Amino acid sequence: xxxxxxxxxxxxxxxxDARRNRARVLDVAQEMFLAEGMAVPIDAIAxxxxxxxxxxxxxxxTKEALFEAIMQQRIGSMITxxxxxxxxxxxxxxxxxxxxxxxxxAESSKGVHEALVNAGFQLEESVGALAAQMRDxxxxxxxxxxxxxxxxxxxxxxxxxxxxxxxAEMRKLGGDPEATLxxxxxxxxxxx
Amino acid sequence: xxxxxxxxxxxxxxxxDARRNRARVLDVAQEMFLAEGMAVPIDAIAxxxxxxxxxxxxxxxTKEALFEAIMQQRIGSMITxxxxxxxxxxxxxxxxxxxxxxxxxAESSKGVHEALVNAGFQLEESVGALAAQMRDxxxxxxxxxxxxxxxxxxxxxxxxxxxxxxxAEMRKLGGDPEATLxxxxxxxxxxx
DNA sequence: GTAGAATCGGAACCAAGGTTCCGATTCCGA
DNA sequence: TCGGAATCGGAACCTTGGTTCCGATTCTAC
Numbered sequence: 001x002x003x004x005x006x007x008x009x010x011x012x013x014x015x016x017d018a019r020r021n022r023a024r025v026l027d028v029a030q031e032m033f034l035a036e037g038m039a040v041p042i043d044a045i046a047x048x049x050x051x052x053x054x055x056x057x058x059x060x061x062t063k064e065a066l067f068e069a070i071m072q073q074r075i076g077s078m079i080t081x082x083x084x085x086x087x088x089x090x091x092x093x094x095x096x097x098x099x100x101x102x103x104x105x106a107e108s109s110k111g112v113h114e115a116l117v118n119a120g121f122q123l124e125e126s127v128g129a130l131a132a133q134m135r136d137x138x139x140x141x142x143x144x145x146x147x148x149x150x151x152x153x154x155x156x157x158x159x160x161x162x163x164x165x166x167x168a169e170m171r172k173l174g175g176d177p178e179a180t181l182x183x184x185x186x187x188x189x190x191x192x
Numbered sequence: 193x194x195x196x197x198x199x200x201x202x203x204x205x206x207x208x209d210a211r212r213n214r215a216r217v218l219d220v221a222q223e224m225f226l227a228e229g230m231a232v233p234i235d236a237i238a239x240x241x242x243x244x245x246x247x248x249x250x251x252x253x254t255k256e257a258l259f260e261a262i263m264q265q266r267i268g269s270m271i272t273x274x275x276x277x278x279x280x281x282x283x284x285x286x287x288x289x290x291x292x293x294x295x296x297x298a299e300s301s302k303g304v305h306e307a308l309v310n311a312g313f314q315l316e317e318s319v320g321a322l323a324a325q326m327r328d329x330x331x332x333x334x335x336x337x338x339x340x341x342x343x344x345x346x347x348x349x350x351x352x353x354x355x356x357x358x359x360a361e362m363r364k365l366g367g368d369p370e371a372t373l374x375x376x377x378x379x380x381x382x383x384x
Numbered sequence: 385g386t387a388g389a390a391t392c393g394g395a396a397c398c399a400a401g402g403t404t405c406c407g408a409t410t411c412c413g414a
Numbered sequence: 415t416c417g418g419a420a421t422c423g424g425a426a427c428c429t430t431g432g433t434t435c436c437g438a439t440t441c442t443a444c
Contacts, residue, residue, distance in 0.1 A: 015390060015441060041431055052393030053433080063432065155371060162367025163375060166358035175354025179347060183355060187379025207411060207420060233401055244423030245403080255402065 022059045024049045030070050034111035038067055071115040075130045078102060082137035092150025095141045096185055099164060103181060106168035113168050135161060152190045163188070214251045216241045222262050229302040230259055263307045267322045270294060274329035284342025287333045288377055291356060295373060298360035305360050327353060344382045355380070 014022065028049040032040045042063050046053045060066040081098065088094035106113040139157035146153050163184055170180040206214065220241040224232045234255050238245045252258040273290065280286035298305040331349035338345050355376055362372040 017440070018391060021392085042433085043431075046393090052395095054393055054435085055391075057433065058391075152375075155375070156368065158365075159367040159371045159375075162362040162365040162372055165365055166362035166367075166372065169361040170354040170358035173350075173354040173357055175351040175358075176348065179351045180354055180358065183344075183347070183351075183379035184376060185379070186383065187375035187377070191378065209410065210421060213422080234403090235401075238423090244425095246405085246423055247421075249403065250421075 018059075021049070021051050021055055025051065025056055025059060025066075026069070029066055033067055033070050034074070034109040037110040037114045038063075042066075067111075071111070072130060074112055075115060075134055078105075079130065079134045079137050082134065082141055086137070086140050086144070091141070091144035091148040095145035095151060096188075098138070098141055099160070099185070099188075100181065102164050103167045103171075106164070107171045107177065113165070113172075149190060151188050155188060160188075210251075213241070213243050213247055217243060217248055217251060217258075218261070221258050225259055225262050226266070226301045226303040229306045230255075234258075259303075263303070264322060266304055267307060267326055270297075271322065271326045271329050274326065274333055278329070278332050278336070283333070283336035283340040287337035287343060288380075290330070290333055291352070291377070291380075292373065294356050295359045295363075298356070299363045299369065305357075305364075341382060343380050347380060352380075 025045065029045050032045055032048065042053055042056055045066075046056050049056075056066070060069065081101070085094040085098055135157050138160060142151060142155065142157055142160055145151040146155070167181055167184050171177050217237065221237050224237055224240065234245055234248055237258075238248050241248075248258070252261065273293070277286040277290055327349050330352060334343065334347065334349055334352055337343040338347070359373055359376050363369050
């Protein structure tokens with residue numbers, strides 16, 4: 001476990017051209033995956049990166065591996081943000097800000113949305129752990145918001161994650177982004 | 193326009209065996225599409241129905257056409273239900289009952305969910321009209337509920353439809369079905 | 385500069401699934 | 415009962431997209 005293709009650091013010093021190509025593939029893949037999701041063909045990525053498919057496969061054993069490599073850093077940054085907000089002054093605002101931010105990111109990126117929804121693929125291996133980590137980080141945010149009385153107490157971190165993905169989904173259906181988000185946020189507040 | 197393959201009534205009296213096969217294909221397709229969504233291969237449907245693929249294609253020019261034929265009646269029944277509830281005593285309850293019902297149906301049926309979300313396919317032609325019709329029927333329900341003060345007034349029918357699909361989506365992510373639905377329903381109520 | 389290893393590139397391979405084709409079969413009216 | 419038209423079935427075809435392979439090319443160490 002852990003042979004995703006090396007993040008580019010330690011294992012074996014790649015040859016100059018190899019490193020260059022690897023970076024270019026990663027760049028292009030990031031852009032295309034985030035925009036279009038897992039649907040983009042490998043060939044398209046290779047062509048756009050100016051390399052052959054063989055080159056892509058030498059660096060990443062499988063399409064899924066490449067997708068994961070990208071999603072890992074995306075999800076990683078989401079986790080970081082959650083952790084940064086963990087000791088904010090206003091726990092309620094922190095939680096809702098986070099919620100809004102993630103939803104916005106997922107809206108503009110089919111790739112992030114897919115990662116959130118886990119549509120059509122498993123992504124167990126590496127991303128699974130990250131997903132759990134994110135759920136925990138968000139759990140902290142949520143718990144603090146609940147203790148501050150800003151969020152209804154019966155909500156779990158898993159529910160909150162589902163709500164985020166659900167709102168992201170709504171935006172693809174023509175519903176007014178502000179309206180749907182407002183509904184869900186209002187619904188997460190405690191009944192009064 | 194309108195060559196979906198004939199609903200089985202008027203055009204040309206099919207031969208006995210043809211009619212039998214058509215019905216069987218429709219039955220099996222209904223079951224499989226609703227359960228698994230558009231993903232099921234035509235071959236699987238044909239085999240399960242005990243006919244060859246050629247037979248399926250003689251009755252429905254394309255896979256999409258078959259899918260549409262099924263979804264049409266499904267969506268049709270949703271519309272009927274909305275219309276039936278249009279003059280209920282308690283407009284608020286009618287709207288929320290309807291909302292809950294549809295979400296439940298979408299949850300148990302990947303096919304309905306896909307139809308609702310329109311995932312991956314266009315379905316313009318015939319279903320497009322039905323979708324508009326459903327939006328209207330739901331609009332009526334919504335408007336009455338709003339006039340009765342049970343739903344926040346800034347919500348549109350499109351928003352409501354998006355919310356339904358979103359909630360359906362949430363359920364596939366492990367969130368507690370009751371909790372997420374409760375959040376969204378609470379959020380649709382007027383701020384107080 | 386040169387040899388050998390690492391890397392490249394893209395043709396070729398494979399699997400999946402939608403769609404077409406046509407000889408074999410079945411139905412139905414005379 | 416019989417003949418032709420309608421229908422059947424499933425092999426074959428085509429496209430798409432992931433993955434593998436290997437001769438050609440490029441680096442890098444000497």
